[in-house]
Amino acid sequence: MESGKMASPKSMPKDAQMMAQILKDMGITEYEPRVINQMLEFAFRYVTTILDDAKIYSSHAKKATVDADDVRLAIQWQLYDGYDEEYDCPILDEDRVVDELENQMSEGGVIVDYHGCDFFPERWFHIVFVLKTDNSILYKRLETRGYNEKKLKDNIQCEIFQVLYEEALASYKEEIVHQLSSNKPEDLEDNIHQILKWIEQWIKDHSS
Template sequence: MKSYDCPILDEDRVVDELEKQMREGGAIVGYHGCDFFPEHWFHIVLVLRTDNSVLYKRLETRGCGEKKLKDNIQCEIFQVLYEEAIASYKEEIAHQLVSNKPEELEDNINQILKWIGQWVKDHNT
């Protein structure tokens, strides 16, 4: 997509390519959106959130164009990705994690590991 200086993703092809791996289980999918992935693929959906001042600096450092930068900030303000997650999947599996500082990254990893441990415990009895 020229205005964002990035390629256009063929969502159907991505789903087709991932289908076998997702059927096998144990996969983690990382992407900047989720509405085109089938609901039955996921037990949990995590949306990373960032304060706008932090996000602005990150995107600016990466050399994002002005349009992409403004649109990303606006998406964060209106919680677009979280709203997409709760509209696309059961609300109880969609969670937000704050990701502003490196220490929060470690906290998020620990939280995710706890969720995984609990899920395994709940489903292996």
């Protein structure tokens, strides 16, 4: 088929007819015949990605089915780049996360809670807190969450070798990185108290 000439609409599949109509509505009347198939393939991949992400959000919220809110959230936050079957978790697109948060972080007053930090820009933070937990306590916590054997073992090894703490020290100035214990419920209250004290002091130091 020559460039710019299309098959008869009636002979085209319904999806192709709809795509051709979209192009027509946009004022595009001349294009290579393969454009229709390329656009259909792109649309299929996009929808598949959105639905896969929506399933992840739905599963995280412990819903029985995927609903419109999950799909809406997936469209707004396309931050995943696949799924890691070995660790049974989504793969975060770190570049997209940074791009998405950049404006919010530049405004200040934001707390970021995550189990890693090396991809976050140093300029974002005034202080970094790394939680540490005794291995026996951590093992029971992760086991209760249903972590598979490899994921559980690797997390315990990370805690033993203080991987996240070392990562924080390598990513930010040493004086802003602090460790906090997280073994029992009382630790949560103590940690919040320490963080609030730091915030109050920081505000005083920078209020003039």
